Amino acid sequence: MTWLAPLAGLILAAATLPPLLALYILRLRRPKRTVASTLLWTRQVEDLRANSLFQRMRMSWLLILQALAIALLALAFAQPQADLGLVESGxxxxxxxxxxxxxxxxxxxxxxxxxxxxxxxxxxxxxxxxxxxxxxxxxxxxxxxxxxxxxxxxxxxxxxxxxxxxxxxxxxxxxxxxxxxxxxxxxxxxxNPDKQGAPxxxxxxxxxxxxxxxxxxxxxxxxxxxxxxxxxxxxxAARNAGVAGAGVSRLAGNPDEVAVFARIMNWNEASLHSDVELWVDGALRAVLPKGVDVPAAGEDPSRKTWLPGEVRVSFPSVTVKPDGIVEVRLVETDDQPADNRMAMVAAPAAAARVLLVGASSITRGVAQALPVKSVDAVTLEEFTTRSTANPAWIDAFDVIVLDGTSPPALPPARYLVLGGTAPFEGLNPYGEKSDVSMRSVQATHPLMRFVNLDELGVSRAVAYSPASDVETIVEGSDGPLVMTLARAGGQAVVVAFNPLDSNWPFQRGFVNFMANAVEFLAASGREAALPTIAPGDTQPIRLPSGVRSIALVSPAARTQEITVTDPAQTVVGPLRQAGIWTVRWQEGGEERSRPVAVALQDPREGRVGTxxxxxxxxxxxxxxxxxxxxxxALWPWLILAALAVLTLEWLVYLRKV
Amino acid sequence: MSERADAPKTVDQLIDGPLMARLDALDVTSRKIFQGKVQGERRSRRRGQSVEFADFRPYVAGDDLRFVDWNIYGRLDRLFLKLFLEEEDLSLVLAIDCSGSMDWGTPNKFDYARRVAMALGYVGLVNHNRVSAFGFGGDGFHPLTGLRGRRRTRDLGQWLLDRKAVGDAGFDDAMRTIAMGRQGRGVMIVLSDFLFRDGAEKGLRSVAGRGFDVYALQLIAPEERDPGMHGLTGDLRFIDSEDGGEVEMTITSKALEAYGQATVAHATALRDFCVRRGIVHVPVPTTTPVDELLLDYLRKRGLLR
Missing domain, CATH: 3.40.50.410 (von Willebrand factor, type A domain)
Known part of the structure; x- marks a missing residue:
């Protein structure tokens, strides 16, 4: 029981109860009436001490009821509360x-x-x-x-x-x-401006x-x-398992077909067997024949951390049309259905257009050998001049390769930086390192597909201290060697060293890396090939010039109109719900759209036990x-009780009179 | 005590001509035959000198020879005395309570008592009865005796006008004084509300059986009969009109009921006492017109005829 205003109750009780008692102890100031004789009245009067100030306290129901009513009102004024969870500071x-x-x-x-x-x-x-x-x-x-x-x-x-x-x-x-x-x-x-000077x-x-x-x-x-x-x-005890990640890759020989792989996680303390399905554009296309067995989550003795059970699966290649929606579904009834699906937008198979800036002959030769639509080459000066004079010029290229050059600034685009100091925010170059060797690599990253860096030797590399949002793909002995980062309106893959300062060009992995990088950057930049993002992320979109408004449709089919100020650097989001979002706009009298896949990718959210x-x-x-x-608050009840007592007192008074 | 505006100030206001005319035909009567000081118009059990024969008895030495029936002596040669009924006059005593409690009520009990006393006294005077009036109260004991004949009507009226109703009644002393100073026998009429703290029994006992045919007229004001109907309600402080004593009362339905029971008990106790002592108890509401009281009410009770 908490009393919010005990002083108010005490004051009320002190101010009213004693006078009430005094009214019963002190004699009333009654109007005088002369009668012939008080002889016949005195026989029913118990107390005839008319001249005394006080009289004996007598049992009176009226007094009891009136005192009770006042006591209830006093309690109500003290504002009792029936809970201990009061905010002390308010x-x-x-x-x-x-x-x-x-x-x-x-x-x-x-x-x-x-x-x-x-x-x-x-x-x-x-x-x-x-x-x-x-x-x-x-x-x-x-x-x-x-x-x-x-x-x-x-x-x-x-x-x-x-x-x-x-x-x-x-x-x-x-x-x-x-x-x-x-x-x-x-x-x-x-x-608080109203309390200037107050503590x-x-x-x-x-x-x-x-x-x-x-x-x-x-x-x-x-x-x-x-x-x-x-x-x-x-x-x-809430149970959950889900698709923690998925990827799509096109087959080199047949660009219309994609291979789909996924990562299934189990956050339950019991192992899980479930079916996994592959849906393309809303149609079931493949089912893992034996399903998956996902081990139980538990403590990892070596790392002394709790880890979910995990299994990776891959589906046979399927044909996906450009901008096709590929979705992996875990057929499992658990408490969190939101992560039982993961959707992706397949990149179109169109060939990329590459611009080489200051490229060496080796780089140029590799680029021309890639399955791309076109390869153009300009000097750094020419690039700077033309991009400054006509910003839309660079829209003609899907990937721009900066080979050993260090431009002071770059317009938004997709860049592959080979050596030199890349002017991207968050990279933080601070010098050079020599004799660098490879220490670790994200082998599952699309950039590193079919790339073996075991024999890599780098004589000189730019030293970077990247920010947290820069993903390090290859970690060297003295810092990052290959990084990828996304900036508004573009993406970049940064190689910290010039290939000519290493033995990389003489390895087969260099050609594969160049192909992966061009494909990675081109896919991320194409209009219908947006990567799957996490809920809450924003999605930059390069829209055709002239687009002034777009419609953003959520997975729940709610449409939001957005005014576009800069078509080259439009950002939608944050996109908070998982699923397929759609960006629509009008171009040349026709409606165009671009899907954006949003999926839960944080394994921590999968653990749903409270x-x-x-x-x-x-x-x-x-x-x-x-x-x-x-x-x-108890005071309304006390007021009601006081009113009830007063009503009773009134009835008693009426019966008495 | 302030003089009330409606209080009678002249004898004519005590008794008017039409009432006097109607009272002329009445006379005071008594259930007993009394011996008076002078020969009156009433028979007495005493043998006397009237013309109405009563009996014979043998002569004994010492008898008045004037009453010897010489005709019987002639026939029987024996002496017999001839006895006659003696006629006596009536003594009418009016005892008026002049205490403070009488000066109350609407109509005022004291005024009503004076009007009734005036009317009864007038009846007594016009019938040549010996009329005495006694006033007792806080103002003292005031006797008026030896009135006889119609011409003393004004004296009686003036005496009544001079009375004031104040203070305690002193009923016991007054009755004892009246009983000790009585002259002959007669009818005694007590006009009072009988609201005495010490009770009326002792005083009435003094006069009962002492040669008085006593009538106790208990005057009751309407406010005393039903105080609730006359605005008496709520928390009040009662002031006793006689001794100034105060009583705090909360007038509720229960209190009124208890008061009614007390009033009935008081009247019943007085009536029972009167019956035991041969006193006629007559409760008289002051709302009863005086002529109706005398011409109808008291005639039925045998006081007037």
Whole structure:
């Protein structure tokens, strides 16, 4: 039991109960009436001490009922609350997870997000239901996913918090918390212009509704003045398996056919046998004849980490038309159906157009040997001049190869950089290294298909300190050697060394690498060959010049009109739901479209069992159940009881009179 | 005590001409035949000197020879005395309660008592009865005795007008004083509300059986009969009109009911006592017109004829 305003109740009781008792102890100031004789009246009067100030306290139901009514009113003024989960500081940040794992439907048929929103509504009601005389709480609503979204800043209006909670939509993104805490803290520190000079308000309760599967939980800390209440959503026993990744590659001999491979993961503690299907453009095209057996998840003794069971599968080649939708489906009924499918857009088989800038004879020879549509060569000066004079000129090329050149800036396009200092943001070149050898390689990356770097020797390479969003494909003994990165409107594959400074040109892998790189970059740049992205990602699209608006259609068939300001650097998204999104536009009176595949690719979101406690730094926060957080104000009931007692007192009075 | 506007200020306001005319035909009667001071118009059980023969008895030495029946002596040669009924006058005593409790009610009990006393006294005077009036109350004991004949009507009226209803009644002392100073026998009429803290029994006992044919006229104001109907409700402080004592009361239906029971018990106790002592108890609501009281009510009770 919590008393929000005990002083008010005490004051009321002190101000009313003693006078009431005094009214019964002190004699009433009654109007005087002269009668012939009091002889006959005195026989029924118990007390004739008319001149005394006080009289004996007598049993009176009226007094008892009146005192009871006042006591109830005093209790109501003290505003008792029936719950311990009160926000001490009056400020609360409601953090609601809307990641993919919150879409899991538990036993009651409702998703975790729906349950979280319901509990959050109840919490808001409890916070704002304190009473008439208490300070209104300040509530902020933040939706968690890959990014934190503030849906309602600190507000003392309950309806605003309710509207913000209602506005939370499910996504298929991962969950991050650091962003949300940073955003919430930034709002906490905003000085209130109405309270200039007042001491900074401190202290806030962070209310987190989540299943605990938060990607960056280990980087979160609860700072002094903050308290975290974790409301676990869902069941720890939730089951899930899904398609964690998939790829499509065209067969070299037959560009119309593609090979499809996929990675199936099992996050359950029991092994799994399931069928896996391949669908192309909505039609079932292949089924693995024996299904797959996915081992159980469990602790990896060598790495001392929990790992899901995993198996890789590949399908026989199938014919896919340009822009065809290839989808891998795991035929499994589990609690998280969103990751049981992964869709991709097959790249068209059209040959690429290559522009060589400052290319050596070796590079030029290799390029001309590739199965490409055309190969042009210009000097760096010519490239700079023509691209500056006519930016659309570079749209005529699918891949631009910078061979040993270091231009100061580059317009958005798809580049293969061989040596030289690449001017891309995030690469951070800081010098040169010599005598570099290969240390590790992502052998499954499309760039490294049929590329063997065991014999690679590099005499000189540019030293890079790449940012986190730069993917290192080949790690050298002294830094990255091959990297890939995406920037607005383009993509690049950066080789940190000039092939002429290595023995690579004399190996067969160099030719394969060049072919892979041209195919990789050309596929990523073509209009109908967008890569599968993760939920929450944005997708840059190079649109034909003249396009002024596009329509973005979600997997749920909701259409959003977007105005295009720069067709060469249009970005759509973030695309929060997994599935096939479609970008549509009008070109020459005809409707064109481009599919964009979005799929869950983070294995952490696949583990959907709810955590009953979470650890932030050194602090472990145990989950509280929804019922514990409810706080109900008792004063309306006390007022009703007081009214009932007063009604009873009135009836007693009427009977007496 | 302030003078009330409706209080009678002249004798004519106590008794008017038409009432006097109607009362002329009445006379006070008694259930007993009394011996008076002078020969009156009533028979007495005492043998006397009237003309109405009563009996004979043998002569004994010392008898008045004037009453010897000489005709019987002539025939029987024996002396017999001739006895006659003696006629006596009636003594009418009016005892008026002049205590504070009488000065209350609408109509006022004291005014009503004075009007009734005036009417009864007038009846007594016009019939040549010996009329005495006694007023007792906080103002003291005021006797008026020796009135006889119609011409003393004004004296009686003025005496009544001079009375004030204040203070305690002193009923016991007043009755004892009246009983000790009585002159002859007669009819005694007590006009009071009988609201005495010490009770009326002792006082009535003083006069009962002492030669008085006592009538106790208990005057009751309408407010006393039904206080609830006369605006008496809520939390009140009652002031006793006689001694100024205060009583705090919350007038509820229960309280009114209890008061009604107390009123009935008080009247019943007075009536029972009167019956035991041969006193005629007559409860008189002050709403009863005086002429109706005398011409109808008291005639039926045998006080007037």
């Amino acid at each position: 400020r609360a940040v409601l953090l609601i997870d809307r990641s993919a794992s919150m879409g899991v439907k538990d036993a009651d048929g409702r998703s975790r997000l729906e349950q979280a929103k319901r509990e959050a509504h109840e919490r808001v009601d409890a916070l704002f239901g304190a009473g008439l005389f208490s300070q209104a709480p300040e509530v902020m609503v933040v939706a968690l996913a890959r990014e934190a979204t503030v849906l309602s800043p600190f507000s003392t209006i309950a309806a605003r918090a309710h509207d913000a909670i209602d506005a939370i939509d499910a996504t298929d993104e991962t969950t991050t918390l650091v962003d949300a805490l940073d955003v919430a803290r930034s709002f906490m520190e905003v000085p 900074q308000e401190s202290g806030v309760t962070l209310e987190l509704w989540s299943d605990g599967r938060i990607a960056d939980l280990e980087r979160c800390v609860v700072k002094p003045g903050e308290s975290l209440r974790y409301h676990p959503m869902g069941s720890p 955590l009953e406690s979470i650890s932030l730094g050194l602090e472990t926060v145990r989950g509280v159940q929804g019922g514990e957080s409810a706080r109900s």
